[in-house]
Ligand code: FES
């Protein structure tokens with residue numbers, strides 16, 4: 024049994040038939056080939072799979088593809104505009120906010136949501152805003168720097 | 179290119195990773211790919227009475243279900259080997275798929291291959307295994323007790339090995355005459371590495387060529403190929419290609435050769451089609467080799483001046499259910515040999531018992547043995563500061579190996595090549611503002627022991643890294659060499675490709691290795707491509723672990739560049755009609771000394787090397803060089819870290835206030851990357867000290883197997899770190915570099931624990947075992 028869904032992914036309309044139990048993250052990664060969202064756990068705790076659904080940061084391992092029917096989804100692949108990196112992508116590069124990069128797409132999209140809500144966060148607010156995303160490599164120091172860099176560029 | 183070494187150039191790895199284009203193993207989708215799900219034991223110890231695969235085999239979408247019988251029927255070795263042998267080491271068999279007994283929760287008993295990953299999981303649930311549960315033992319101390327359940331019949335008493343280093347009698351004599359002694363019983367908590375990318379493999383066998391290609395999460399593809407072919411699949415080495423695509427962190431856990439990747443290989447071999455397996459977080463936590471898990475008694479003796487006269491260490495080190503790849507080396511040669519720390523200790527004896535338990539295997543995890551040794555030494559030094567009345571700084575300084583005493587031969591085999599410990603300590607004190615902190619602490623204590631106490635903890639650490647001379651590690655039992663290879667090829671146009679055996683999994687090798695070439699060869703970093711992580715592209719290499727990539731892999735690259743320059747001089751001398759001895763190489767040009775206008779650029783010489791039209795008779799065409807660099811010694815990074823904490827004595831909660839680290843990692847290639855390595859290591863070490871704990875219950879169930887119950891450091895738990903460096907170059911490698919990957923994880927656990935114990939001094943607390951959870955802290959404060 025499948026259900027039909029229609030959604031917008033990175034600005035493009037997508038129509039698909041999916042198994043009702045198919046996770047959104049698998050739909051994006053395997054059916055659409057958008058492998059930027061990574062999977063690091065099965066308990067909604069690591070944040071590696073974070074994407075934006077209608078502007079909200081969502082862990083795509085915790086949502087069914089069927090639930091995304093009618094939604095507008097942004098993945099890391101859709102963040103750069105006209106070949107220009109998003110200031111957060113730039114900030115992570117500039118400030119060495121990533122090492123292995125596995126957490127990075129989710130981290131950047133969570134930070135994107137944070138900056139939408141609070142364009143000039145303090146260090147503490149950045150740490151509060153990103154606590155749903157785990158990074159095992161960076162010790163977070165440069166992630167804080169990267170988000171501050173982006174916030175300054177965006178303001 | 180001058181100025182490129184020691185410069186924080188941005189990483190070339192990043193554009194792919196920040197746009198989602200980097201491809202990790204699970205991102206690879208290939209035509210005809212099937213998915214594997216591994217059926218694992220829910221018991222820590224059980225006999226397998228039978229396995230009924232019929233319901234799984236007939237489940238729609240299932241391609242195959244394999245068990246140990248199929249391994250046997252395939253006529254392959256089917257084993258998972260250990261790669262480091264100690265004298266009298268017990269090496270019980272570790273089958274790829276358990277045949278009659280399972281020995282830890284997560285032991286593989288069957289594998290299901292299906293067209294779809296969901297179906298593979300569904301069908302795995304339908305494999306019916308008839309287990310007869312047996313008694314299990316998960317605790318390293320309990321496993322040695324009389325009557326403990328036995329993990330392997332061929333390892334009586336669960337003893338894997340009994341090992342010692344140093345001399346016991348002089349230590350006993352030192353204790354007999356000591357003016358002061360300190361002692362400690364401690365547990366070094368078991369950790370789960372938690373690379374955020376779980377292990378994964380995509381095996382693609384092609385029967386038309388007989389070639390097996392395995393893309394997998396590997397820190398050392400050639401080592402994996404060797405072990406995979408030799409002990410598991412029994413295929414010819416030249417018919418197996420291992421590729422490590424982007425690898426999402428490793429921290430040691432992706433060094434080892436596991437059963438799972440071999441199982442996926444077998445599936446593909448049997449089915450003649452690509453098969454992918456990606457571990458769930460729970461699966462990877464049940465089967466990745468864990469770290470640490472020691473029970474230790476240790477003591478230090480001092481004379482009346484507070485000088486160390488002896489150190490005694492007795493450790494029980496868990497090996498888990500099977501010996502993982504390098505497991506026996508970790509609590510022995512990477513632990514006992516580090517017991518001298520930064521100190522001149524005249525007598526040391528360290529005894530270690532390796533213990534089988536019904537748990538996941540234990541092997542190298544960031545620091546591997548060295549954090550455990552540093553914890554012993556630096557906790558004792560904290561206690562010694564109290565016992566001698568000298569305090570934490572003076573007791574350390576008084577015992578530092580003096581700067582003029584290098585090279586320094588320790589009592590535990592290592593010979594420190596260089597060091598200068600005082601300045602790192604002084605700089606750390608200056609940065610942290612020690613005197614002000616002491617005043618603040620005194621005022622809090624004076625305040626009738628107020629609720630929020632402050633503590634300051636030190637850790638002056640040494641590490642031996644850059645693994646290391648092959649002959650030495652061979653004599654100590656390694657079944658592998660510890661050199662590294664580099665093939666540097668200058669193309670006809672003068673640009674360069676480097677093939678390195680050090681494969682990266684987040685460290686930024688492509689960036690830093692290009693800097694090494696750019697500096698030495700006088701070209702732009704952008705003119706250098708770095709290739710790694712593919713056994714078909716790269717000559718044999720040992721891989722990335724033990725903070726060895728810059729010191730060993732980087733030195734191999736430097737060696738190849740030097741050979742290229744030497745050859746280039748001969749070619750240029752021929753073209754310039756000069757003697758090769760008269761040529762100098764600078765900024766990318768070969769010049770005749772004293773005649774600056776007689777010069778040829780690297781590109782000109784490279785082109786001539788490939789044309790070979792007008793060319794020296796005794797020279798082969800081409801401009802490339804391969805080096806297998808075998809270091810003369812380990813390298814010895816060191817430093818002093820200072821941690822400041824606030825402890826709420828009513829709730830037992832701990833707040834990190836400051837963390838300062840002054841490290842000496844020798845010359846630095848890219849300061850930004852070096853700092854990043856430190857940050858990451860610090861987070862893991864602080865995580866060990868405060869939150870992380872792999873807990874098995876008495877029946878051998880892993881109760882902290884998911885991120886719900888294993889507390890990884892999160893961003894709001896940590897603070898910005900304050901870093902600086904001193905620079906004492908390594909004297910025996912061409913770059914003067916020492917390595918930095920593990921320093922943070924090695925130094926920080928005792929710094930944190932010492933700080934908390936210091937905060938609780940007014941309450942008579944002298945030790946709390948890691949992790950320092952609020953409950954344990956509260957109990958320590960409220961103990962009678
Ligand atoms: S994969 Fe870990 S939160 Fe989604």
Ligand code: FES
Nearest residue numbers: 122126158159160
């Ligand atoms: S960069 Fe590796 S997990 Fe964050």
